[in-house]
Amino acid sequence: MPASVAPWVVFMLLWLTLPVVTPVRRQYETATESMISLNPPWTAFFQGEKVTLACYRYGFRLPQKTKWYRNGKALREITVHTFRFSVSGEYQCQADDLHLSISVHLHFDEGPLVLRAPPAVFEGEPVTLRCHAKESIAQKTLTFYKNYDTLKPSGQRSQLLIRHANPSDNGVYRCSGKKEWSWSSTSSNSITIQVQELFPRPVLRARPSQPVDGSPVTLTCQTRLPAQRSNVQLQFCFFRNFQARALGLGCSSSSELHIPAIWTEDSMSYWCMAEAMDAQVRKRSLAIKIPVQRASADFQIHSVPALTSVFEGQLLLFNCSVKGVPGPIKFSWYKRDKLNKETKTPKSSEAEFKISAVNSSDAGDYYCEANNSRRNFVSKAVPVTIKVPVSQPVLTLSTGKTRALEGELMTLHCRSWRGSPHIRYEFYYEDVFLEINSTLSGGGASFNFSMTTERSGNYYCTADNGLGAQRSEAVRISIIETTKNRRVTVAAGIAGGLLIVAGSAAGVLFYCWFSRKAGGKPAFDDSRDPSHSEPQEPTYYNVPACIELQPVYSNDPKEEVIYTEVRRTQQNCKHAVQKTENRTPRCQMAE
Template sequence: LVLLTEILMKLMCVFVFVSSYLVETVTNKHVITRQPSWSQIFQGEEITLTCEVQGGEKTDWWYDWRRKTQYLQQKNEKILKFTASQSFNEDYECMATRKDDIYSSTTWSEAFTVSVLRAVLKIDPVWSTLFIGEVVTLTCDIEGAEAGWEYSFNKDQQQYSPGYQTTKYYRFNITSSNDGGEYDCVGRQKGSSETEKSETVHLVFPSTEKPRATLTSGTKTISVGGSVSLSCSVRDSDGWKYEFYRETSNTWETNVEDNKVKVSKGGIYRCRGERETSGYVSDMSDEVNIQITFTNKPVITRQPSWSQIFQGEEITLTCEVQGGEKTDWRYYWRRNSVPLQQKNEKVLKVTSINGEYDCMATRKDDIYSSTTLSEAFTVSVLRK
């Protein structure tokens, strides 16, 4: 019995100890009010937030504040003061605890949003590089503002636009590199001297005229049935779509792609860039000549066919494309790697001229499809 009594007494002590730490939630509703109370807050203004416990005016309270779940102070004051700036844009909450009973407190209040006006200068287009001839649009946004604002734009700390305007847009053409500089904007509420100034945006424009596109290819010769990738770029800048051109017999074929295209036809290719939004175009690239190579091997034969050739004899060399007998070809001859003629004939007649001869053939209906060079054929004339 004595042991049971001791156990019960210990349990009662534990219950009293634990209950002394239980927190009682007070049902009084509490709200945050703000001074000044107008809807728009300008940077630099002093803001006063007050935590009011409704129905608890006769009670002494300690107060806690937090901004976005982070405690702000432990001064236990019902008033929170700060100077308005962008760093203070957040949701604020408060709670109150009775001074005579620290375990009796309210819940956290509903969030009170503080939004400080902010001028932001935006540039359009947003490409990494802008060129002479393009149009730039400056936009002055006053974040958190209501209607009724006027706007002014500055360049290098001097007014750039004609005074304050009701439109928040200002457009200008890039005419030279001198149009670059430090730009900002100022918003002013109509009928007020209050203004908001944006941060500075630094713009740099190249001094050259229109940029020229650059066309590159993995190789310039591909076999029949093969393909090659062509890549178009405009001076390491972004914001372009690309037009690829292929020259046929008398026209240009156009293909609009991203910066790469895979081609399987021979021809002369060029490209240019076009801005995705404005339609501004670059200058055309240099040409890239893609040749299709047939596997048909040309072979040179000789008449007369005897082994010894004497001075004064006329030699006839013939370029035969094996397996290409039904195709119309143009023929090209070289002696010692130097082109000989442009007559495009398969037969070459020479008299007493030593040298290494080779030939190649190109389809008449597609000048960009050709064979490889034949193996060299040696002509050696004996002296009498």
């Protein structure tokens, strides 16, 4: 500021600048209008007095050139920024190429009384009206009027004090006085007082206007001070619903309130209040509703290696990242198995989760959970399938025997006890491919064939699930040749059977002879003589039943020889009494 500018000039300058909008926090200031000041700082004078007007750029900077205007007409161009005037009228100035300043009305009165007042009055401020009189007017007779109403005098009769200006103080003011020893009064000039608003009603703004659950919010209580009163200090308070307690740390000089995190339960009405402490002006904003949106978490899960090729024994690494969720965030990892059982994995307080060497039990669905101390957000499940190579398959026979008769149905069963599906089984005979059979389960595969002499030999199978084929141990299957062995054994069986039959017949004959003798008849009795004519019924005692011998074949699976077993079955003998000449009884045996 130039040293020639006195403090009271600066004060007057603030009164007479245009009402440029200035943010409370002075984040930006734009002023393209010229500024005018008065010395002395009022607009009414006695005739013959002079007033000095000064023109400045914004910020009290001196212009390079100045133009002056009276009643809208340009005066002669003056290069200095100050000029003295003594003629009534409306005055303006232009500093350099800026816009014109506001109009200042100067009044020079010829009477004995002059009412002096500031050029601008703002709400809440103290205002002093001064009634200046020449010596001929008695001070004790001075009286103030508002809209023709007499006002009560204050302490000093030459001054009228308005402690806190408000719109009710608007009106036309004047003063009057009397000369000594005179009954007539003299009136001063009239001044119109129009109390201006110190700052408009504040407006509350939320940034963002629709915050997400848990995100930060900045509340701004917006208002403005006129350039003439840009030095006024305001303080701001923020409230929620109809609570009497201010949010945050209470009222402060900042027009902003930062809320680190706002939640859905904080979806309420908010309002603010701006207050000028010195001027005792306080204004409240309208309430606004801040709708807090439920957060939508955007999860990204990356794995090394890719989940489509995780082999047993490999290192498996997960990394979970999330967008849309305000922090700080704590991560947890969970695994869901085939039975829908959920398990929290250890060491899961970070976004990264690692399994040093996976095995088949690590298969399942994995998902991560993000927690920001107020909410839990869960990602979609990621399926993990562990690829396990097949173990060496085992080839078995359904009968459990490696020897078979010709034409007997044989079933080979091949199974790997470990290995991830899908498993492909192949059967071979003496390195000759027989059949392919695949399975998704662990039941293995089977191959059926009818045994022939040509199919005796070594059999094996292979199992493969794409991670390397495995071959079973070979199983040798042989056929039992029954044709040659059966001829020998059957012949021996028949011969033995005949011997038994012959022995049995001899025994029967001997028994018949013995019984005959036991009946009291001599062996050489007449009755034995064929010439004996008297018929006689033969009598038999305890004659054993005739015995039929039948061969039954059986074989030992461990031997190649077929044995023949002859069993005895009893059946009734058919005895007949025949009249023969020798009258000898005969026993007929069925074959």
